[in-house]
Amino acid sequence: MLTHGGGGNASAPLLVDLAVALAASGMTVLRCDLPFRQARRTGPPSRSSASVDRAGLAHAVSAVRALGVERVLLGGQSYGGRQASMLAAEEPTLVTALLLLSYPLHPPGRPAELRTAHFPKLRGRVVFIHGTSDPFGSTEEIEAARTLISGPTTLIVTDGGHDLGYRRSRHELIGRIVGACAFLRAPA
Numbered sequence: 001m002l003t004h005g006g007g008g009n010a011s012a013p014l015l016v017d018l019a020v021a022l023a024a025s026g027m028t029v030l031r032c033d034l035p036f037r038q039a040r041r042t043g044p045p046s047r048s049s050a051s052v053d054r055a056g057l058a059h060a061v062s063a064v065r066a067l068g069v070e071r072v073l074l075g076g077q078s079y080g081g082r083q084a085s086m087l088a089a090e091e092p093t094l095v096t097a098l099l100l101l102s103y104p105l106h107p108p109g110r111p112a113e114l115r116t117a118h119f120p121k122l123r124g125r126v127v128f129i130h131g132t133s134d135p136f137g138s139t140e141e142i143e144a145a146r147t148l149i150s151g152p153t154t155l156i157v158t159d160g161g162h163d164l165g166y167r168r169s170r171h172e173l174i175g176r177i178v179g180a181c182a183f184l185r186a187p188a
Contacts (some may be wrong), residue, residue: 002031005078006044009037014166021174032060054087071184075099089118097125102162105137119148127180128151133158154180
């Protein structure tokens with residue numbers, strides 16, 4: 001399952017290209033808009049929508065599981081990844097793993113306001129994809145945040161900022177992400 005950041009929707013080119021590549025590798029993929037985006041076409045999420053957005057993700061996971069999918073990777077870009085990780089911390093058995101694209105560690109320019117308090121509660125595998133010039137957290141800050149997670153983590157660093165440099169298709173980056181998620185195809 002893949003979802004979007006605060007300014008986008010599930011039709012973001014990165015999510016579309018990633019979904020196509022994951023499906024081609026044999027995985028079932030669902031791209032979904034978070035409830036705040038379903039409620040309005042533009043604008044960022046409000047603070048009050050976060051719990052509703054997590055409930056929407058939990059509902060989507062239930063729908064995917066109803067299809068017989070046992071190993072669920074919940075992924076999101078920026079805000080969507082943050083909500084996915086918070087949901088996984090709240091419900092540790094809900095998903096097998098997380099895919100966090102451009103996780104927003106802190107607001108730009110405010111590194112003391114870390115968004116990692118829930119990381120120690122994460123139990124499954126976590127795959128981070130991070131841009132070298134992301135204003136929401138440096139590569140070093142992501143490395144430090146990974147140590148808060150007890151389960152296995154992977155970090156893929158790529159050129160670019162919070163958009164991962166994805167203004168045009170980047171087959172190399174998509175291939176690296178698909179490779180990092182290959183553990184889902186293995187038997188449990």
